[in-house]
Amino acid sequence: MLQVLLSGLAQGAIYGLVAMAFAVVFYVTRVINFATGQLLMVSIMTVSGLAAIGLPTWLAIIAGIVLSTGIGVLIYFGAVRPVLRFDRFSFAWLVSTLGVAIVLATIAAIIFGPTSRGFPSLLHEASIRFGGASTTWQELLAIIVAAVAFVAFELFRTRTLFGKVGMAISSDPEMASAIGANATAYAVLAFAIGGLLAGTAGVLVGPITFANPYLGDTYGIAGFIALMIGGIEKPAAAMGGGLLLGVLSVAANTYINSQASDWFPFAVVVVVLLIAPNGLFASGNLFTRWFGRRRPTSAPTMTGALS
């Protein structure tokens, strides 16, 4: 049981970081960046490539995360802002971000080749035991980083003026802009944080998965499922969805059969959507209503994306 929990939390921490990357962007801009998984891949491939040519690992890691952050911003300017300026209420960003995802994977395959490459093992060769369970320091680091990202983002969002203005923009972009908030700057920041979170997730999972240009699909889908489970409304809820998805996937593999993680997450999503359409950890969900803590919040909407 402890082993399932440890392995699940480690896996879920990665899903959670990717889900948070989705959620941060959606929280501010009402856009889902379908190239988020590819930002994880960009950081993995960059670290792998730079380490292979002899760059110190720490420098390769910084370069990988900086690049995924930078490409996150470029996605906003290249694939999101132009289509929203044309029609703020259109869903063209869905196609444009999916297009970016395909382009990024193709470019990576051209540069690095289509097959898997090595990745620095970092802390993944050192294991640690808790009771009868074992994990690696790399997996433990993933859990710690996910916790830090969760706390730091919530503090930033709720305790700083910058974060509070972001909350105002996410609630009512027109009103926030009317009182002087720079909505574009917040959108850029959201895409940058999304890239940062996805890139960090890449560095954490790279020693386990190695480097492959098509990894973005796998983790993009898992992150999106986590987002749906936890709730799209708040980044912290998305992290909760990621951790839950990780634990449930490993538990399904352990207690049902080794292929159960293929269908189990989808079954969970269906159940979640039935009992809590906004996500298990979103405010206003069934559980919070049960406990009488419901707060009046508007349901998330896909319209009115922030340009």
Place this chain on the structure above:
Amino acid sequence: MKRIPALALVAAAVALTACSGGSGSTGSSGGTILIGGIAGTTGAYGTTGQAAFNGIQLAVDEINSAGGVSGKKLKFSGSDDGASATTASQLFTKLISQHAVAVFGSPDQGPTIAALADQKKFPVLGPVDDGGLSIYPKGPDSDPYAYAFSTSLNTFAWGEVLGDYALKNCSGLAVLHDPSGYGEGGLDGIQIAYKEAGKKLALEESITENWSTGATVGLKSEIAKIKASGADCVDVWLTPQDQASFLQEAKTEGSDFTFLGNDETCSDTTFSDLAKQQGDGMLCALITSDMNPDARLTKFREDYKAKFNVDATAFAELSYDAVYILKKAIEAGGGKTDPETIKNQLNKISDYDGLTGSLTFTEKQHTTLTADQLTVVKYDSASGKWVPAQ
């Protein structure tokens, strides 16, 4: 709605029939014989498909330089299926309509192509996936598809030889395999050896993989199951990246299993590049003739390198062999290139001296590579080479 004159419909039907080719066509036109190729030459398996096409082209060029087949030149038309079953089936139909006499491939969509060969009664040969269940869809004890002939790597053979090794060297064997025909074929091969010895596997687990990127979830939970099963050996019949990942997980945990792989493990450097020192001692099997190249194989490799500027792989060699086998079949059939004649003559290919060994087809045997032609090897990380296992 406009009425279409009956005469126009008849004319269109006649034209379509003429274009459709199929089993009634002669299979060659003028002074050329068209052979088709289907393989993924881009994407994750692109290098395998390209190697197959290169091997075929090299053989075609050699044969044409030497006068062709029954007085006709061979023409090779290879297309990329992008590792898509839909594309592969469309290309297959297109090649039939173009009057190809046979199709080579596909290394990545073999089950689709072999099933189509059976359905259309049209010969398919060469790199048909990894043999096994692609050719014998109902298992190793059943009949093969009548029109599918594989010179490719063969999951049954690799599974059998590795299973045989495990029987002699392990007290218990666990098998982790993917649920596709590839993984199931490997399991069938291992079971050939175990059933013959009257023994059972300690554990058999099916793991879903993304063929490009590896397993869709961590493999750590499998380690506990293997330990609980009492197995001391594990055949990780998964992609090379998952093999490397599993070895890393297991060795970091301090597990001292003996690890076995599959035909992909030592076919290129993907596994050894990823596993590095942790891959030390990994077991696999290689084609014996590949390990001890004779003068002809050495020359092939030199010619291949000179022409394509990359090293030849087993897929290049076995595809090259397949073209010469087709040539032999057409010549034995008196130059006839209809599907029925080619199929019948392929069934009579006996002890063809190919680059990949002595190759035989019969009505029951439609895979050329057998367990007898393989040698179990072990990865030596110090030298970075696969050396014969003791």
